[in-house]
Amino acid sequence: MKAHVIAIDQGTTSTRAIVFDRSLQTVASAQQEITQHYPAPGLVEHDAEEIWQSVVATVRAALNKTRLSAVDIAAIGITNQRETTVIWDRATGKPVHRAIVWQDRRTADVCARLKSEGHEQAISERTGLLIDPYFSATKIAWKLDHVSGARAAAEAGRLAFGTIDSFLLWRLTSGKVFATDATNASRTLLLDLKSAHWDEGMLRLFRVPAAILPEVCDSAGDFGMTEKSLFGAPIAIRSAIGDQQAAMIGQACVKACMMKATYGTGCFALLHTGDSPIRSTNRLLTTIAYQIGGKRAYALEGAIFIAGAAVQWLRDAMGLIRSAEEVNTLAAKADPKERVILVPAFTGLGAPWWDAEARGAIFGLTRGSGAAELARAVIESVGFQTADLLDVMRADWPAGAHGGTVLRVDGGMANSDLAMQFLADILDAPIDRPVATETTARGAAYLAGLAAGIYPDLNELEKLWRLERRFLPMIDSNARADSLLHWRDAVARTKSQRS
Numbered sequence: 001m002k003a004h005v006i007a008i009d010q011g012t013t014s015t016r017a018i019v020f021d022r023s024l025q026t027v028a029s030a031q032q033e034i035t036q037h038y039p040a041p042g043l044v045e046h047d048a049e050e051i052w053q054s055v056v057a058t059v060r061a062a063l064n065k066t067r068l069s070a071v072d073i074a075a076i077g078i079t080n081q082r083e084t085t086v087i088w089d090r091a092t093g094k095p096v097h098r099a100i101v102w103q104d105r106r107t108a109d110v111c112a113r114l115k116s117e118g119h120e121q122a123i124s125e126r127t128g129l130l131i132d133p134y135f136s137a138t139k140i141a142w143k144l145d146h147v148s149g150a151r152a153a154a155e156a157g158r159l160a161f162g163t164i165d166s167f168l169l170w171r172l173t174s175g176k177v178f179a180t181d182a183t184n185a186s187r188t189l190l191l192d193l194k195s196a197h198w199d200e201g202m203l204r205l206f207r208v209p210a211a212i213l214p215e216v217c218d219s220a221g222d223f224g225m226t227e228k229s230l231f232g233a234p235i236a237i238r239s240a241i242g243d244q245q246a247a248m249i250g251q252a253c254v255k256a257c258m259m260k261a262t263y264g265t266g267c268f269a270l271l272h273t274g275d276s277p278i279r280s281t282n283r284l285l286t287t288i289a290y291q292i293g294g295k296r297a298y299a300l301e302g303a304i305f306i307a308g309a310a311v312q313w314l315r316d317a318m319g320l321i322r323s324a325e326e327v328n329t330l331a332a333k334a335d336p337k338e339r340v341i342l343v344p345a346f347t348g349l350g351a352p353w354w355d356a357e358a359r360g361a362i363f364g365l366t367r368g369s370g371a372a373e374l375a376r377a378v379i380e381s382v383g384f385q386t387a388d389l390l391d392v393m394r395a396d397w398p399a400g401a402h403g404g405t406v407l408r409v410d411g412g413m414a415n416s417d418l419a420m421q422f423l424a425d426i427l428d429a430p431i432d433r434p435v436a437t438e439t440t441a442r443g444a445a446y447l448a449g450l451a452a453g454i455y456p457d458l459n460e461l462e463k464l465w466r467l468e469r470r471f472l473p474m475i476d477s478n479a480r481a482d483s484l485l486h487w488r489d490a491v492a493r494t495k496s497q498r499s
Contacts, residue, residue, distance in 0.1 A: 004022075006445070007442070009243070009246075014054075017058035019066055020441075043106050044100075045101060047099070048095040070233035075238035075448035075452040077239035080168070082102060084099050086161070087150065095167075100139040103265075103266075107141075111132055111356065125279070126199055127202065128279075134303070136161075137189035138206065140206070172226045179217050181240040183245040185216045193288070196288065219239060220448070224237055237448075245299075247268075248289055259272070260409070263411035263414050266309065267304035268304070282392035283392070300396060306345070307411075308412050308413050311324045314374070321375070324412065328417070339486060340374060343363070345359050364486075379419045382423070390429070406430045406432055421471050424471040425473050427473070430470055446464075
């Protein structure tokens with residue numbers, strides 16, 4: 001029996017392909033960075049063709065690092081950056097425009113108009129989401145309105161829309177499969193959250209033709225076979241799932257009340273709420289955690305736009321560090337008497353503020369402030385933003401997000417002891433870091449292997465998760481309250497800005 005699975009992890013800054021064995025352990029991996037295009041302030045784009053080429057290249061490279069060939073692979077699982085929007089020509093498979101990335105804010109004015117017209121409550125009740133440029137619907141409409149002939153072609157059925165998973169499924173199968181999974185679909189502003197069907201009212205409101213939409217499927221199932229010429233033999237595709245939901249499964253957070261936070265480019269915290277959606281009164285998102293066998297699990301989600309991206313800003317724009325890892329050494333040198341606070345609203349503020357027009361700001365600078373203090377402020381900004389999320393999760397669902405919540409963390413920043421200790425301190429909660437912190441690919445691999453029959457069911461998944469270290473709070477309540485007071489004052493001042 002075939003005993004290996006390949007996970008394609010197509011993220012915001014890179015594409016990875018990882019080969020996993022029957023024990024869900026990594027055998028080999030390959031990675032390729034993705035070019036970030038910034039055509040104007042607040043605009044972020046990717047070249048979907050570059051993404052496609054990186055997927056093929058990394059899968060081939062990962063296989064080459066093993067003694068395996070395509071015929072030895074039981075299944076492929078796909079996980080992807082969510083909300084990023086691609087529209088392509090059905091006849092050629094070629095995108096009609098660069099992919100508009102989830103971080104992009106070009107439709108902020110459209111979103112502001114829809115809010116002013118009073119649509120947000122109905123949209124939230126139907127989709128679980130808020131009106132924000134973050135999601136796919138306004139991105140779709142922008143492309144159809146700004147690419148010559150696109151709207152007419154879409155209405156005639158000649159174009160296809162998808163998040164990255166759909167685009168990759170189309171290309172991997174040479175156009176035989178046009179599908180998405182329920183988690184990715186639930187991030188478009190177009191899906192009825194309870195039925196997991198496209199919502200006609202939302203399609204009309206956002207002016208999206210039904211003809212361009214993919215079929216909504218389970219997160220684990222039959223997504224067709226890869227074209228033989230790609231990898232030497234066809235490989236079954238058996239899962240597709242949004243990256244944050246994949247990380248939730250990779251963290252074995254598959255029971256109600258379990259919570260995870262992924263610290264990559266942004267930070268995304270998900271609280272499993274069981275088989276019923278919990279409606280937020282604090283501007284959190286209600287989202288589908290996964291759908292297996294037609295049954296859905298739901299989560300409350302808080303999305304922070306900038307986490308690891310702030311470290312990249314220190315490296316690339318400020319030139320204060322040469323590698324991301326150096327931020328910890330630099331931050332450790334900060335003067336504890338200095339109180340520098342960074343509000344990293346480089347592309348607006350996410351949950352629970354949802355201010356698309358806010359921009360980044362630094363507070364508390366003195367003549368004694370320097371690179372070390374700024375590095376510490378970058379690390380602490382991630383903890384502060386997570387504290388805001390956890391507070392409103394506790395308010396929305398007191399039974400699940402109580403004061404004793406244990407948070408499971410993953411992603412690149414989870415490797416920082418300094419960042420994770422500050423997180424435990426400011427949340428006043430234990431932080432559990434697993435042995436495998438890159439859990440997004442692990443979740444996709446597990447679902448593919450589940451559908452292929454080589455991994456145990458969800459009830460047994462916890463046995464495959466291993467703790468590396470638990471961080472416990474080490475500061476007193478007065479120090480914590482004082483820090484949060486200064487942070488929230490800085491956020492309030494940032495929100496009052498208008499660029």
